[in-house]
Amino acid sequence: MxxxxxxxxxxxxxxxxxxxxxxxxxxxxxxxxxxxxxxxxxxxxxxxxxxxxxxxxxxxxxxxxxxxxxxxxxxxxxxxxxxxxxxxxxxxxxxxxxxxxxxxxxxxxxxxxxxxxxxxxxxxxxxGYILTNYYKLFNSSKDTFINCERELDSIDKFKFSVWLERLYFERLEEKSNEINRLLAEAKNDWEKVLFILLLKNFGLKLNSEAFLSLGRTLEFGIVRRLSHNVFQLESVLFGLAGLLDNESSKDKVFTQMKKEYFYLRDKFRIKEGSVQKPSFFRLRPANFPTIRLSQLANLYARQPQLFGNIIALKEVDQAYKIFSISTSKYWQKHYVFGKISPKRENKLTKSFINLLLINTILPMIFCYSKWQGRDVSSRIIMIVNKLKSEDNKIIRKFNNLGVNCSNAMCSQAILQLYNTYCTQNRCLECVVGDSLLKGK
Known part of the structure; x- marks a missing residue:
């Protein structure tokens, strides 16, 4: 025994x-x-x-x-x-x-x-060796970043890279769960789901929930009908978002847009109740909701086949071309109504488009292709490997432990690893913990 x-x-x-x-x-x-x-x-x-x-x-x-x-x-x-x-x-x-x-x-x-x-x-x-290794793994000091930080660099690099690829697709699967929930709400209207997710991600972290509520409330049939007219689409987006509520504004464009919104609201019987008003607080002007909503309206005006073009995407440069859009002219000299700013084109930056690829476009391609019964894993890997790694506190700490993320697949996998395994002490479900427990 x-x-x-x-x-x-x-x-x-x-x-x-x-x-x-x-x-x-x-x-x-x-x-x-x-x-x-x-x-x-x-x-x-x-x-x-x-x-x-x-x-x-x-x-x-x-x-x-x-x-x-x-x-x-x-x-x-x-x-x-x-x-x-x-x-x-x-x-x-x-x-x-x-x-x-x-x-x-x-x-x-x-x-x-x-x-x-x-x-x-x-x-x-x-x-006994299993108990010894397990004790060492979970008896780390409380001030450590992750349980295995002292041994992480000793793990076989090939085995760890395969694990990261698996984690990336695990993260895509989790994002697919949100897409499938939205798809059920939208009665299998994939274009509407894309619109909702783009809105959410155009809102970035601070305004993601506000923009998500806007996308869920606005009937996508209205977006289709207004996409040929940027001013009308902007008016509906701004009005529903509560950005036309200022009664004291004397700005000409504000007044015209508000009038247009009231007309379209009555024409399409738009319901306003459940939309959360976005915030300007602690945002750089380029991320103000006014700028982001204008960019989105211009995207739909200039890309009538947006969903089809995104699903067919094979190269990063194609995404840069699709999303090469800026705001309407008014918002090139304004960040808020009535206050003139130095002229700026306010185009979507490559870094912003990269975020859209990571958080919206690639998950949509993955989920839609899976729905059709097609495997596009190799295409997704090819695209995500060409995107720069995200830069945040978690990625930097892993870099300090010897995990050098050279692309977005690695950074997304590391975020999945940290949030789903490391912080939950699911070490025994991780390749790293399994290797350490076996003493390999």
Whole structure:
């Protein structure tokens, strides 16, 4: 029998259920020569399928206990008494549990029908090196950035690069969830979903929710009908966004736009109630909602086949050409109504277009192609690899740890890694944590 280390200290201070899941899922215990807490022989024929939803932790396991074959589910806990703490004894979903896998058996466990469930106490069988490496990984100082920061640079570079590519597509899948929700709201109108997402991302971080509410409220059929007339489309966007509410403004364009908005609001029976007013606070003038909404109106006026052109995108330069737009003339000398500023074209910058590619265009291409049953992974990788890495605090900290992001696929993957795995202590689901645990 393998002897664990740290014994009670490790259990009380460090043992977590995710380690037990990892050990069971990856077969880090002897498949044969096991025994239950009642000293019955146990042979694992199949570990089962890991369940990430409600119900037992592993489905469809196959075991042989004292020579008798069993097929069913496996539940895993740190202490056997967690079975009662989680009220599994009252839940019929756990009636088919054939083995209770625990670190420590502190009580005997029964099904609803009062039958005892065989228990495997893992502390008698876990290899010591796994506990040692796990303790080192999760016993980092509280002021560390991530658990593995001291060992990250030692991980095999090829293995880590493959993991980053997988994380990038995991991030695309998450963004696809939002697209699919919007698609359901829009009754499968892909062009409307693109409009909503573009609005959201034109709002950047500060005004993303305000612009999103604007996109959800405005019927896209109205956008289609007004796209040939920039002034009318601007009037509707500005009016719905609450940017024409100033009663004291004497600006000529403001007055004309407000009049036009009232006319179009009544003509199309536009409802105003649920739109959040965007903010100007702490924004550079180039990111003012007035400028961004004017740019978007000009985009739709100059790109009548916008959705088709975006879905067919194969090169970054094509995106730069599609989004080579600026504001209307009025907004080249103004940032707000009635206040003249030095003339500026206010074109979309390449860095802004890169953000649109990362957050809107590539997720749309990915999701739409998946909806059609086509695999465009290689095309997406080719495009995203040509985009510069994002520059933020998280990316810079990973750079300091030896992870040099040379493109946007890497930076997006790192953000996914940090937000979804590192901050959630999901180290055992990460290639880095898995390698460190194995001592490789």
């Amino acid at each position: 393998l002897q664990p280390i740290f014994s009670g200290f490790f259990y009380f201070r460090c043992m977590r259920e995710d380690l037990l899941h990892y050990i069971w899922k990856n077969g880090k215990i002897p498949i044969a020569n096991l025994y239950t807490s009642r000293q019955k022989t146990l042979q694992i024929i199949s570990l089962g399928i890991h369940n990430h939803d409600a119900g037992p932790d592993f489905f469809h396991a196959k075991l042989e206990i004292n020579g008798q074959l069993w097929a069913g589910n496996v539940e895993i806990h740190v202490k056997s008494s967690d079975w009662y703490a989680h009220q599994h004894d009252m839940d019929s979903n756990y009636d088919n549990v054939i083995l209770h896998v625990v670190w420590e058996e502190d009580t005997v466990v029964y099904r609803k029908n009062k039958q005892e469930i065989p228990t495997l106490e893992l502390r008698n069988f876990i290899p």
